[in-house]
Amino acid sequence: MTLAAQQAFEQAVLQEKAGDMDKALAYYLKAQELAPQDTEIAYRAASALLQAGYLDEAQSQLRRIVFAVPEHVKARASLGNCQLLLGDLATARQNFTEVLEQVPDNRNALFGLASILLKEDDPEAAAAPAQRLAEMLPNSPAVLTLLARTLEGTGQQTAAIAALQRALKLDASHLDALLNLADLLLLRKRFDEVIDLAIRANAHSPSDPQALELLSDALSGKGALADAHEAANEALKLKPKSASALLRLSVLSRKLGAHGAAMDYALKAHDADVKATGPLNALGAALAALKYSVQARTVLTGLSTGKPLDPPTRAFVESLIKDLEAKETHSQNLENPTDDADQEISDMAAKLAPELEEEEAAVPENSEGKPTPSDPVRKEPSRQRVASSDDDPLPNVLGLRRQDRS
Structure with a gap:
């Protein structure tokens, strides 16, 4: 040298x-x-x-x-x-x-191998290198977060939450720990904690849509649908072609009574991921809410048989959206949430089930005889909405609009 x-x-x-x-x-x-x-x-x-x-x-x-x-x-x-x-x-x-x-104790290799195994959806195999790494670096937030992901994947949610909480004690702004803990607590309907974690994650990384998506889901769980819609819309701005973000907005718009917006978002979500079942289900629910039972039935039938949205139904929906745009905007009717379509679409699905089974038996899986690919959009866990009382005002998160609770 x-x-x-x-x-x-x-x-x-x-x-x-x-x-x-x-x-x-x-x-x-x-x-x-x-x-x-x-x-x-x-x-x-x-x-x-x-x-x-x-x-x-x-x-x-x-x-x-x-x-x-x-x-x-x-x-x-x-x-x-x-x-x-x-x-x-x-x-x-x-x-x-x-x-x-x-x-055998190379830290980079242990961390990398565990990360790959998690990406390959093999948390059981990832557990060994992650645990070994945690023994070597017990005070590393990144390692504790990695360990938590393996614990969650092997059904040890309580231990995963504890590991993430410890990671955040070591580094209160660790983004992965914030997001993973918020996601786990959301499944347990601990909405206030999720809101706090999501706000902290958004402050640390404003360009990450996941924090806003978690915030939207938590607000929705508390019954603050208008604010949930606003947070979801901010998330969509960060990732405009996200099928899951569009689907979330479709569901929230329908519950808020903005049916034209609900159908518009559902169509865009369908275009973003034509194999996903969620967008068509959301579209059927919006049509059912508007009492277009024939068209909702058509969409639901196509959903159950794996068929794409047919051109006549799509043309009808697009025309209906244009008609509704003259009467509503995406921000109108936000104080009149409606859940009737959920029950109506469920009843319709139940009535259709016997004949759909007959149709499915007669329809090939696809043109190549292969099973239809599974829905790649992240499935949202079933969550009951918990309404907050008038004595429990919600925080003004991220500058979101406050609704008149009187």
């Missing part, structure tokens, strides 16, 4: 310790240019590229290091992390496995 390369490398290390990764990266790259054969400089430069989000460049450099020095465990673990972030799970898993064969 030349003197100039050594000086650039030392400056890079100093800047990295000071937390200025942009300057550190610049010095690392300068040092690498002056000493292209130095493996340590190349590895530190690749790590800086990875931290700065230059994933393709980092992957290319790490591959060169691993090819030249196969036993470079740190470089292989970092390469696995890079591939995990790029979505190449199979290759990342292979690299993490090879690292753990050489160094």
Whole structure:
């Protein structure tokens, strides 16, 4: 290593310790240019590229290091992390496995492997590396959050909640812990706690729609439908083509009496994910609420048989939406929630069930004879709405509009 390369490398290390990764990266790259054969400089430069989000460049450099020095465990673990972030799970898993064969307690590899197994919906397999990592790093919020996800996946919700609460004691603004804990508490209908966690998560990461979606669901659970609608609409702005966000708005709009908006959102959700069953169910409920039982029956029949929305029904719905737009906007009738359509659509489904079974027996699964893919939209757990009393005013969350409760 030349003197100039050594000086650039030392400056890079100093800047990295000071937390200025942009300057550190610049010095690392300068040092690498002056000493292209130095493996340590190349590895530190690749790590800086990875931290700065230059994933393709980092992957290319790490591959060169691993090819030249196969036993470079740190470089292989970092390469696995890079591939995990790029979505190449199979290759990342292979690299993490090879690292753990050489160094069973490598933290990066343990964390990466557990993360991949969770992504592959195998929490049982993820539990072992996550537990080992938690033993090594008991005070790491990221590790405790990872452990909580494996506990939740193996049916240990209470232990998962405890792990997440501990993570937040260590770091009150840890985003993943906030979101995961809010999601678990939502299933237990602890709506006030979910609202608090969602607001904290949104303050920490305003561009993440998940916090607003959780806030919307919690407000809906408390009976604050107008505010739930407003939070859901803010979430949609962050992810305009999200089928689940559109579906949430459709359901809330119908309950608030804005049936035109409910159908409009349902159609958009259907277009965003034509294989999802939720949008058609929401559309059928909106039609039933408007007493268009024939059209609701058609939609429900198509839903049960796996058929897409037929053109005549779609044309009818689009025309109906235009007619209703002259009478209502998405913000009108928000103080008159209606749930009648839920019972009506359920009754209709019950009446249709016998004949639908006959139709399904006569209809092939699809043109290729394969089962219809499952609904990729995240299923919302069944939740009862808990109305708040007049003596229990709701907080003005995220500047949401307050409704007259008198």
